[in-house]
Amino acid sequence: MTRKLYTVLALLLLTVIGSFPAHAADSITFNTRSRAKVAPGSGTLQVLERQVAWDPSRTAVVVCDMWDKHHCPDATARVGEMAPRMNEVLKVARQRGMLIIHCPSDTMTFYKDHPGRKLAQSAPKIETKIPLQGWCSLSGIKEPALPIDDSDSGCDSCPNCPEFKAWTRQHPTLEIVEGDAITDSAEAFYLMRQRGITNVIVMGVHINRCVLGRPFAIRQMVAQGQNILLMRDLTDSMYNHLKRPYVSHFRGTELVVEHIEQYWCPSITSADFVGGEPFRFQADTKKRIAMIIGENEYHTCETLPEFAEKELEYRGYRISYVSASPEEGDPNFTNYTAISGADLVLVSARRRTPPKAMMTLLQAHIAAGKPVVGIRTASHAFDAEPINAAFTSWPGFDSDVFGGHYGGHYNNNPSSRSPTLIEMVKSNASHTVLTGIIPDEFQVTSHLYIITNLTEACVPLLRGHVEGKNTFEPVAWVNTAQGRRVFYTSLGSRDDFALPAFRRLLLNGILWCLNDPLQPKPKE
Numbered sequence: 256m257t258r259k260l261y262t263v264l265a266l267l268l269l270t271v272i273g274s275f276p277a278h279a280a281d282s283i284t285f286n287t288r289s290r291a292k293v294a295p296g297s298g299t300l301q302v303l304e305r306q307v308a309w310d311p312s313r314t315a316v317v318v319c320d321m322w323d324k325h326h327c328p329d330a331t332a333r334v335g336e337m338a339p340r341m342n343e344v345l346k347v348a349r350q351r352g353m354l355i356i357h358c359p360s361d362t363m364t365f366y367k368d369h370p371g372r373k374l375a376q377s378a379p380k381i382e383t384k385i386p387l388q389g390w391c392s393l394s395g396i397k398e399p400a401l402p403i404d405d406s407d408s409g410c411d412s413c414p415n416c417p418e419f420k421a422w423t424r425q426h427p428t429l430e431i432v433e434g435d436a437i438t439d440s441a442e443a444f445y446l447m448r449q450r451g452i453t454n455v456i457v458m459g460v461h462i463n464r465c466v467l468g469r470p471f472a473i474r475q476m477v478a479q480g481q482n483i484l485l486m487r488d489l490t491d492s493m494y495n496h497l498k499r500p501y502v503s504h505f506r507g508t509e510l511v512v513e514h515i516e517q518y519w520c521p522s523i524t525s526a527d528f529v530g531g532e533p534f535r536f537q538a539d540t541k542k543r544i545a546m547i548i549g550e551n552e553y554h555t556c557e558t559l560p561e562f563a564e565k566e567l568e569y570r571g572y573r574i575s576y577v578s579a580s581p582e583e584g585d586p587n588f589t590n591y592t593a594i595s596g597a598d599l600v601l602v603s604a605r606r607r608t609p610p611k612a613m614m615t616l617l618q619a620h621i622a623a624g625k626p627v628v629g630i631r632t633a634s635h636a637f638d639a640e641p642i643n644a645a646f647t648s649w650p651g652f653d654s655d656v657f658g659g660h661y662g663g664h665y666n667n668n669p670s671s672r673s674p675t676l677i678e679m680v681k682s683n684a685s686h687t688v689l690t691g692i693i694p695d696e697f698q699v700t701s702h703l704y705i706i707t708n709l710t711e712a713c714v715p716l717l718r719g720h721v722e723g724k725n726t727f728e729p730v731a732w733v734n735t736a737q738g739r740r741v742f743y744t745s746l747g748s749r750d751d752f753a754l755p756a757f758r759r760l761l762l763n764g765i766l767w768c769l770n771d772p773l774q775p776k777p778k779e
Contacts, residue, residue, distance in 0.1 A: 319459030322422030391474035409493025443471035549579035550605035605632035626768035631747030
């Protein structure tokens with residue numbers, strides 16, 4: 256091989272090596288999550304998860320407005336709870352060679368003599384194609400309105416806190432060490448550009464305001480062409496659960512995270528830095544609903560999962576299904592251990608005799624005072640003869656749990672000449688479960704059930720009668736006996752699930768049982 260050929264090969268090798276980014280061997284891998292429409296014009300989103308590797312020397316971590324105190328005590332407490340985990344992340348980020356930029360807005364006077372403040376101020380100003388803004392507002396061009404109504408002060412359990420500047424510095428738990436920068440302005444971007452930093456991880460509060468709008472935060476950095484990742488578990492929102500979309504405070508934060516993942520940038524969690532599970536606030540407990548489904552008449556094996564997906568899962572509830580086949584009398588329920596961890600059990604079964612172990616779990620749930628919801632055939636869910644000693648029945652389930660006795664049904668023909676008509680019980684029209692239900696009489700295709708012996712602890716909400724007859728039967732009620740919250744309705748056919756009034760009723764009943772916020776009545 257000639258010297259000339261050796262030279263050519265060597266040059267080719269150097270070219271290949273030079274094509275790899277600097278410090279590639281020291282890169283850090285992140286597990287990112289984003290959201291995109293399945294197809295253009297589609298309303299269906301898919302969650303996209305992939306790994307990306309970033310060069311730490313070209314990466315900055317921005318800490319957004321982690322103040323020592325906030326005008327809302329709840330916000331102050333959540334920052335204090337989150338700060339220790341965030342500090343551990345910052346330690347790892349420094350060790351890996353990332354630049355830490357602390358951005359506690361409106362507190363620069365406190366840091367005026369700090370070396371980190373002088374470091375940020377030393378970065379030369381630059382001209383940008385897109386002007387750097389002091390605040391990047393929602394424009395409606397790149398993104399629609401936020402999925403939460405944050406038009407009030409955003410305080411949750413202590414609403415309407417008077418707004419004032421309560422902060423004087425960054426939370427003291429977050430260490431600021433030599434080499435860190437401190438700013439609350441476009442200086443952050445000048446410093447990044449000076450150091451050749453093109454990757455930015457944003458963490459801090461509040462996600463629906465500062466984390467999006469500050470001059471060092473997501474909208475601004477995206478506009479300047481930086482690669483952005485949101486650390487979704489180390490953030491919080493200013494959201495009051497009594498405002499649209501009437502979900503828990505923590506679910507409201509998650510909805511804004513999902514908004515950002517769709518319109519602005521992917522997200523990661525602190526687990527990519529410190530291992531273990533992502534951070535979660537102590538009060539952020541996901542409520543679990545176990546749906547017992549086993550009936551062969553009303554197709555609730557189809558209607559209930561569809562209802563749960565559209566009405567419950569987006570609110571953050573975790574749904575488990577304890578199911579038997581639609582075959583009449585099938586006692587072989589699957590996944591019944593889900594009952595033991597459920598905050599609420601919903602029953603839609605008809606004359607089934609479940610395994611004894613399943614019945615033991617259900618009885619323990621009820622004995623513990625946990626809520627129960629029943630629809631349609633739940634009034635005679637376990638009223639049958641067991642096929643053998645491994646299975647069991649509960650003939651008095653309707654009276655024992657729901658507080659009323661099922662006595663059969665009228666033989667009317669609801670779909671034609673003898674419809675079932677439903678109306679509110681006027682004396683109880685202000686009950687929470689009737690929130691948003693139009694009080695006018697409506698018609699259903701379900702046969703009207705005969706219900707007797709409602710206990711004193713029951714509050715009837717809806718009643719029904721067969722057209723042409725003056726005999727009324729309770730159709731929906733709540734039962735608070737023994738301190739439990741129980742809701743039952745004899746509605747629940749496939750046609751009923753197509754009615755907005757029924758869907759709202761069932762949703763209200765579930766939320767009331769869980770003592771969770773309901774959407775208010777629509778304006779007249």
